[in-house]
Amino acid sequence: MVLLIWTVFWLELELGVSYNSFGIKPRTLVGLRGVVFSPFIHGSLSHLYNNTLPLAILTLALAYFYKGNAVKVLLYGLLFSGLLTWAIGRDSYHIGASGIIYVLASFIFFKGVFTKYYRLIALSLATVFIYGGLLWYIFPVEENISWEGHLSGFITGLILAKIVKTPIPKPKKYAWEAEDYNEEEDDFLKHFDEHGNFIELPKEEEPQIKINYQYKKDPPETGN
Numbered sequence: 733m734v735l736l737i738w739t740v741f742w743l744e745l746e747l748g749v750s751y752n753s754f755g756i757k758p759r760t761l762v763g764l765r766g767v768v769f770s771p772f773i774h775g776s777l778s779h780l781y782n783n784t785l786p787l788a789i790l791t792l793a794l795a796y797f798y799k800g801n802a803v804k805v806l807l808y809g810l811l812f813s814g815l816l817t818w819a820i821g822r823d824s825y826h827i828g829a830s831g832i833i834y835v836l837a838s839f840i841f842f843k844g845v846f847t848k849y850y851r852l853i854a855l856s857l858a859t860v861f862i863y864g865g866l867l868w869y870i871f872p873v874e875e876n877i878s879w880e881g882h883l884s885g886f887i888t889g890l891i892l893a894k895i896v897k898t899p900i901p902k903p904k905k906y907a908w909e910a911e912d913y914n915e916e917e918d919d920f921l922k923h924f925d926e927h928g929n930f931i932e933l934p935k936e937e938e939p940q941i942k943i944n945y946q947y948k949k950d951p952p953e954t955g956n
Contacts, residue, residue, distance in 0.1 A: 733791050733806075733829070733832075733857045734784055734787055734788050734791075735770070735782060735828055736772050737772050737774065737783070737784070737787070737866075738784070739778075739782070740772045740773060740774075741780050745877060750764075751769070751773045752773060752775060752825050752827055753825065754766060754769040754770070754773055754827075754882075755769070755770040755824065755825035755827035756770045756814060756818050756821060756828050757818075757824075757825055757826075758817070758818050758819065758820070758821035758822065758824075758826070758880075759818065759823075759824075760817070763818060764818060764825065766814065766825070766827070767810070767811060767814030767815055767817075767818060768810070768814070770814065770826060770827045770828070770831075771810060771814075771828070771831060772829070773828070774827060774829070775827060775828070778826060778882040781826060783817050783829045783830055784849070785831060786837075786863065786866075787829050787833055787836075787893055788831065788832060789862075790836035790840065790859075791806070791836065793855065793859075794835040794836055794839070794840065795835075796894040797840075797851075797852065797855055798897065798898055798899070800842070801896050801897075801898060804824045804856055804896065805836075805892055805896060806832070806837055808888075808892060808896075809832060809834060809835035809836070809839070809885070809888050809889065809892060810831075810835075810946075811863055812884075812888045812892075813831045813834070813835050813881070813884040813888040814831065814834070814890070816876070816884035816887065816888065817831060817880050817881045817884040819882075820880050820883065820884065821878065821880040822880065822883060824878075825879050826878040826880065827878075828868075828878065828881070828887070830878070830881060831878075831881040831882065831884060831885040832864070832883060832885065833882075833885065834866065834870070834881075834882050834883075834885025834886045834888075834889060835885040835886075835888050835889040835892070836889065836892070837859055837863050837866060837886075837889065837898075838885065838886045838887075838888070838889025838890050839889035839890075839892050840855060840856065840859050840889075841856045841859050841860060841889075841893075841905055842889065842890050842893035842894070843858075843893040843898065844856030844857075846893055846894065849896065849900045850872070851919075852900075859876045861868055866882070867886075869882050870882045870883040870886050871883075872919075883935075894931050897923075903944075930953075938956070946955050
């Protein structure tokens with residue numbers, strides 16, 4: 733993802749062209765192509781730089797913790813967030829990977845909350861700690877920022893977190909948690925009485941092994 737957005741920006745500089753017209757133009761037929769192309773187009777170097785680090789970290793987290801669904805989340809996130817931006821956006825070209833960033837941040841946060849698995853919850857909390865400030869930009873706080881794209885990505889990530897199934901490791905069960913567990917057969921509990929006091933079990937006598945040694949003298953030396 734990072735390589736693609738930097739490659740597109742390099743091509744714009746190298747060829748002296750602008751791909752902004754390939755962004756999402758809401759409620760126009762030609763603007764639908766921006767659903768696919770807009771995440772890879774950036775208007776300035778600062779715009780590109782601000783999206784690079786969050787995109788790299790969040791795609792890495794998605795690929796590591798949700799590797800079975802990473803491609804699905806990225807493709808569906810790009811498609812649905814783009815279509816929603818096309819439907820609700822202002823009459824302007826909407827470009828940049830920030831929509832995908834909001835999809836990833838929203839998906840990772842809500843998926844950890846929905847699964848209730850402690851490692852994924854920790855990932856959700858880390859996401860909030862690092863990128864919690866992104867929440868303000870789903871509202872029209874700045875004129876030149878596509879808050880519609882951010883809001884679309886946020887909503888899309890929430891929906892995907894709800895509908896995409898993720899296998900969660902089952903918690904480890906110990907022997908005493910099994911339904912057929914019997915305390916009387918537990919070798920460890922045999923060392924304790926009913927009050928929890930340690931008792932030393934009598935040691936079993938080890939069988940003695942008798943070894944018979946036979947000594948045979950060498951025959952006496954005889955002369956000729």
